[in-house]
Each structure stands twice: as structure tokens, then as C-alpha cells.
Amino acid sequence: MRKIKNLLLFFIALSAATTLHAQQADAIVGTYSVTSPNSDNKAKIQVFRAKNGTYFGKYTWTSAKNADGSPVLDLNNQDKSKRNRPIIGLVTFWNLTFKDGEYIGGSIYDPVSGKTYSIKGKMASNGRDVEVRYYWKRPALGKDAIWKRIDH
Secondary structure, three states, rough: HHHHHHHHHHHHHHHHHHHHHHHHHHHEEEEEEEEEEEEEOEEEEEEEEOOOOOOOEEEEEEOEEEEOOOEEEOOOOOOOOHOOOOOOEEEEEEEEEEEOOEEEEEEEOOOOOOOOEEEEEEEEOOOOEEEEEEOOEOOOOOOOOEEEEEEO
């Protein structure tokens, strides 16, 4: 009986630890105000968790507009077949993984330059914002940014 009780306690503790890890990882889920590291454009990015447990983000708004006020298209994309798609709704980053309190291993597409970079980040000390590092090949070769949470 004691072995069953200990085994039950072990599974309860394991379940609690798994739930806590998922809650910490999901802290990034939300909508953020972001300034492009390559221009003065501002955007809103909605971060969500995919079925595979990684995190993705898509544009829900951008300050960049055409002269007639219409939404900006992905004109700088290196793939010419994608240049007619609107920026709004575009998945801008993907495959960000939560590990040891950090979000790592993701890629981010910058429609201003048409290039894709690596990305990593962590929740800021205020528990709301995200400290992000955009980089090419190595984190030392990059730029820092703060994504400001605008929901909740």
C-alpha cells in the first residue's frame, strides 16, 4: 500500500511540475507592440502556441501604409511569388521553443528587408514584456528590442 501511495504522490508532483512549466512557457502568449529593428515602423504582433508546443507570431496591425492608405504588401520578399501578400496576417516568427526560462531556436521574417533572422528572448522582469534578440548566425551579431504587451 505504501508503494502505491508513493507512486501516486510521484505522479501528482510530476503533473504539477509539468503544469507549472507549461504556464511559464505560455506567459509569452498575447499581443505586443513592436518597433522594427530596421525602420521606424511599428506593428502589433499576436503570439500564440502551436499544436507542437512551439510559439509563433503574426502581424495584426502595422503603421506602414501605402500612400492611398491601403495595407502594405510584402514587396521586399526574396520570393517574388510572395510579394503580393499583405503584411497583416503574415506569420512573422515561428518555432520559438521554451527551454530553461528562455525562448530559443526561432526564426523571424522582417518584411522591411525581406530577410529572415534568428530570434530568442525571455520574459522581462515585469512579467509582461518580452526582451528579444534578433540575430544573424550568432546572438552577438544582433539587435535587442523590447516587445511591450498591450493586452491583459
